[in-house]
Amino acid sequence: MSVTIKDIAEKANISYPSVSRALSGKPGVSEETRKKILKIAEEMNYQPNALARSLVQNKSSTIGLIIPDILNPYFPEIAKGVEDEAHINELSVFLCNSDWDDTRERKYIDKLLAKRVDGIIIFPTSKRNISEIRRKAGSDLPIIILGGSYAEEGSVSIAIDDVLGAEISVVHLLDKDYRNLAFIGGKSGLSSVDDRLEGFVAGHKKFGLEVSLEMIVESELTFNGGYTAMNELLDRGGQPGAVLAENDVIAMGVIQAIRTRGLKIPEDIAVAGFDDIPMASMTGIDLTTVRQPKYEMGKMAVLELKALLDKEIYSKVNKRLVLKPELIIRKTS
């Protein structure tokens, strides 16, 4: 059993509320007794019990981070931003990996709510679960939504302009005279997929071009997803002039599929991605992509969360932070 403030109080011949005051730096104890108590606590190897403290204070100094795929380098970057900023603000973070699974995501939400987190930062798997959280959480929990245009009453959302991002990418490709572009992305229903597809179409429109439906391919949002989708596309005989992938990891799979067939990038097929994950800039890859300020987004998320917590406005807010995407042109286009 671990040491409690009562144990310390006994040893110091003082009441335990005084020990509490001394340890948490509150006024109401003389400097003398405070020092004495601090010393005894140290000697006894006292570890405060944050659970008990949270229970009475009704705040846990803990936040939940729900991301869909920690293996996609995009998310660790966000996670690091979250973690760094949380650490600065003395918050602990629960890591939840939803695996793009709706049900699992909901389970995590329940868990986090039970653990009485002070707020939730979520990169949602679908639009549906968002209102679900808001409902379950009641009105007193800050929710920060990452990476998508989710306008939900009672939350702050942070994302780049996905439509614009895809559009400038497509315009760049068409400018360079690539034609017959393909879009390889995830299932409809995910905000980023829908928005980027919208930008894909918008970019074409600027050139007076139509998008053909066969050139829009659904895939898992992973390396293998991109690899498989690209192979299917090529098997079908429809060789595109360029491919816009919904994210960089998919783009990597696309590149792998193209190269495995002995085709050259960008001579035979150009490729562009989304996110600008670290490996995109590697020699040997050199992927053209739309950069997102991932680390900063993670930091912002915690900062916004803190702001809500301080102001205690929680659910009355409905703020959308839209960041500017930046096209990074490299050798694959």
Place this chain on the structure above:
Amino acid sequence: MSVTIKDIAEKANISYPSVSRALSGKPGVSEETRKKILKIAEEMNYQPNALARSLVQNKSSTIGLIIPDILNPYFPEIAKGVEDEAHINELSVFLCNSDWDDTRERKYIDKLLAKRVDGIIIFPTSKRNISEIRRKAGSDLPIIILGGSYAEEGSVSIAIDDVLGAEISVVHLLDKDYRNLAFIGGKSGLSSVDDRLEGFVAGHKKFGLEVSLEMIVESELTFNGGYTAMNELLDRGGQPGAVLAENDVIAMGVIQAIRTRGLKIPEDIAVAGFDDIPMASMTGIDLTTVRQPKYEMGKMAVLELKALLDKEIYSKVNKRLVLKPELIIRKTS
């Protein structure tokens, strides 16, 4: 304020301990009342308070995961293993990113202890902090140490045989007639660095070769670290025949440095890494490397933790799980 079991009890005209029994599936309530209570709980949008429960049960169903660098793809893979297995076992995980910083690591340990985690899984920044945790944690906290040969009383360690891994890699390079090998790794004091260096020397010995000290270069354990270290080595004029990098991320930096100078891999310089992160197998990279079962290691860590928890042996244990490394030969050697 949120709904409590007392609120439910009131509404159901029953005592609140009965509500507790009903909700946690314990015997002592009739099926009838249980159903009734479950229904009311649902209606009132009841969220159990895990903090209160943890306080009385003296267990939090929460574990801490301390890793040094979530941006290195090696660690997300481990984290995913941990997270998946934790999720299966109804455990939540606190993510802590130590950034290879001793002090920060110690802060996290204190935080986790305060939050009364049921156990800690740590990839330590140095050998020193290990005994520190054991001391602070007292005798009743399971500690699982990842990625290094840390024999510490009262813990389970899980790692591949780093010495052997480096040795088979060096033997492979020497077999292929590469000579004048360089080792680029982190600071001494980190178990994996020391052990891999030992294997580096051992491999040479098998060929009756000596290692020259100028060929052992210290670097940050990152892409930039590898990039900088390799450039320094080349600037010095000492062009190695091959480079063994302490990990794949460093190897990527090394590759970048070599290619930026217009040198060819493996014709001019061969490169081998450690870990087998996903991008190592990308066309355009094709890195020869020593594979670690990262995901499995993460899962094992939780499983071992659970086992300690169930047996309540905690600190009396001293178990070392040494896994077999596997050399994956690709085009960089």
Place this chain on the structure above:
DNA sequence: TTGAAAGCGCTAACAC
């Protein structure tokens, strides 16, 4: 400055 008392939301032991 200090102590006494209450209570955060829950579980567990015991009595009925």
Place this chain on the structure above:
DNA sequence: GTGTTAGCGCTTTCAA
């Protein structure tokens, strides 16, 4: 099967 009581470790009134 159900209610009563106590208590987990802490903070926070309120008196002294």
